[in-house]
Amino acid sequence: MDLEIAGKRALVTGSSAGLGSAIARLLAAEGASVVVHGRDVSRASRVASSIGAAGVAIGDLSTDAGADAVAAAAGDVDILVNNAGSYDHLGWTDATPEVWASTYEANVVSAVRMIQRCVPGMRARGWGRVVQIGGGLAIQPMAMQPHYTATLAARHNLAVSLARDLAGTGVTSNVVAPGAILVDSVRELLTTIAPSHGSGDSWEDIEPAAARDLVPNDVGRLGRPEEIAAAVGYLVSPAAAYVSGATIRVDGGTIRSVH
Incomplete structure (x- = not known):
């Protein structure tokens, strides 16, 4: 396919492995100048080398200093995919308030940091794409992982708020919500x-x-990582210029909802 993103600069957070690396691979194959992000230099560099990435950005996005370092390494970003995050398998009994706070910092505030560093340039240039990787558990949580599913809900919510703020700028904000991948x-x-x-x-x-x-x-x-990457590819392409504030679920029908 031709997503018409050749020459666009893309930062995919958390792209040194797993889902993020699949997204980075697809965008690079479509001609985007992709910056691979991670916290481990060797892992991020291996992915970058394998996909012909434009660069590597290393930093812990749960800190301001880490986000500053990543933004500086990424440069003027046209496409921001907020994929980085963390999760565990704790339930209500074991997920302490400290765990809730650290999970929110890693999964929500980290995305906010990158939005605040990357989106002003998109707005100034009159074109940009911001995609949050969320999940169906944002709207249909289970008993386990309450702290994690709450952060997914926050990601969905902030994406819609951002879309409203970006109205008329040429920059869109959307969510891709995977199922079990x-x-x-x-x-x-x-x-x-x-x-x-x-x-x-x-x-x-x-x-x-x-x-x-x-x-x-x-x-x-x-699901397969490549199927999530394909949804991201659509949202960052010119074909999705009329899509903003939306959630695309790629979950095989896991979420039973008409909304």
Whole structure:
């Protein structure tokens, strides 16, 4: 496909592995000058080298100093994909207020930092794309991970507020909400817990069982990183100029909602 983003400069936060690296790879393949972000130089550099990225930006976005360093390395960004974040598997009993605060800092305030550093330049140039990676749990949370799902809801909310603020500027703000995506950490987790769930020993048995019992959806499998990247690709392209303040769910029908 031709997304017509050749020559645009893109920063994908948290792109040294997993979903972020798939997004960075697609944008680079479409001709964008991609800056790979991470906290580990060697991991980020490996991804950057493999996709022909324009550069690497290293920094912890949960701090102002880290965000400053990343923004300086990224330069004038036309496309900002806020993918970086953290999660755990704690529930209400174990997620202390300190855990809530640190998760919010990593998943929400980090995105705000990059928006405030990158979007003014987009606004001045009259063109830009901002995409938050959210999730269906933002609107249909479960009992586990309450602190994490609350941060997803905040990401969705801030994206709409930003879209309103950017009205008429040529800059759009949207959300891509993945379902359960087959990245290495998810595969490892499902393989580890498969015996206790009676899901079988082979991945051919484990994946459909997980899609049936743990993360039910209408497709019967987990999503692939490339499928999330494709949705991001659409939103950052000129074809999506009329889309702002929207959420695109890529979850196989996990979320049962008409809204």
